[in-house]
Amino acid sequence: MKKLLFPLLALLLTGALSAQSGAQAEKNDPEAKKILDKIRKKYEAFKTVEAAFSLTIEVPGQPKEVQKGTISQEGDKFRLEMDQQVIVSDAKTTWVYLKKNNEVQINNADPGADNGFMTPKELLKRYQKGDFLYAVTDKISEGGKLMTQIEFKPKDKKSEYSKMRLSIDEKAGSIQSIKAFGKDGSRYSFVISRLSSNKTFAAGTFSFDAKKYPGVRVEDLRM
Numbered sequence: 001m002k003k004l005l006f007p008l009l010a011l012l013l014t015g016a017l018s019a020q021s022g023a024q025a026e027k028n029d030p031e032a033k034k035i036l037d038k039i040r041k042k043y044e045a046f047k048t049v050e051a052a053f054s055l056t057i058e059v060p061g062q063p064k065e066v067q068k069g070t071i072s073q074e075g076d077k078f079r080l081e082m083d084q085q086v087i088v089s090d091a092k093t094t095w096v097y098l099k100k101n102n103e104v105q106i107n108n109a110d111p112g113a114d115n116g117f118m119t120p121k122e123l124l125k126r127y128q129k130g131d132f133l134y135a136v137t138d139k140i141s142e143g144g145k146l147m148t149q150i151e152f153k154p155k156d157k158k159s160e161y162s163k164m165r166l167s168i169d170e171k172a173g174s175i176q177s178i179k180a181f182g183k184d185g186s187r188y189s190f191v192i193s194r195l196s197s198n199k200t201f202a203a204g205t206f207s208f209d210a211k212k213y214p215g216v217r218v219e220d221l222r223m
Contacts, residue, residue, distance in 0.1 A: 029135035
């Protein structure tokens, strides 16, 4: 499950908001587009973003797994800290540190890769690709807040997900959660508990200092 968590996070955040360019032909919900556009413009104005989150994985026949973490981003630089691993990139080099193994894997960063999963600011750019149909499906009270739910259904019939659901606090203009429903009965929930913008990060935030991890095994995979 450890190896699944990071790709899964990427899938949830990039997939859930990848749905606009086919709107005219497929008739996506104009109300949903208006809401997404408004939030996207707000987040794009942020110079830096930091978010705390929890990721819950429920797979039939397996114990529920919950991982908590934080993600910080400044431009193409990011730092993702979770219970089992830390992933850091200075936009040139990416380090993946596996806590249990006390091992770090070093790779060349790919600035052109889809890093939209890293922050709400980035993921909000993804809903224009046209891979999903989306619409506002409900407005519910959640934690004392009025939430607007937007549901996404993949156009690709071979997708392993039947649908994804985004919960938005319109009053605060923020994303609260993303839920994905697998065709095999599995469910994945990504919940944002705290979001900070325009924070100044300490020097070294977006690099990995092996000296701080005594005995760490370094696997340099750079070409």
